Amino acid sequence: MNPTQPVPPEPTADTVLADVTGMLRTVLAEYGDDDLVIGMSTTFNCDLGLESIDLVTLAGLLEERYGKRVNLAAFLAGMEFDEIIDLTVGRLVEYVLWSLKTTRGA
Template sequence: MLQIQNEQQILNDVRTMIAGIIGQDVDLNDQEIALDTSFNRDLELESIEFVVLSEQLQNRYGKDIDFAGWLASKELQDIINLRVGDVVRFIEQCH
């Protein structure tokens, strides 16, 4: 399992994952992925893309990252309003 050093490192990892997942559909050169980037409004991530992100997070950070379980525990409105920073903080809390 990879040891996490800081928020910026996690953000860079998540950015890379997102770019790999949606890079075909969204021109990331026109859009900076930051902590306040919305998965719904800004990135228009679909549910299957969240599944892929969940798998990539577990592959990168280990079994302690239950992203799918974390999402399942949230209310629909919270998922709709989910931001990249929420995922970064979740990863930080798991380690």
């Protein structure tokens, strides 16, 4: 008889926000800006001052945490330049939740 593994709980916006905030703090620590307030309406460009190389680092951290189920490069590739400039943490959290839900069990 094989014991069944417990199914991990569905991630929530709060848990994903906490994960993403931790990842952003890791990225921002390189600049000494790891004490900024980060919330759903925080923008990557204006509020955090992230550059494209920082998004590459963030993409790697997302993949470490969630695997290939969350692909930041593919998410950004579907956006216009202005959308990327105005990208908020909340929109990324929504994308992560959507990706995890649509690939659950895959």
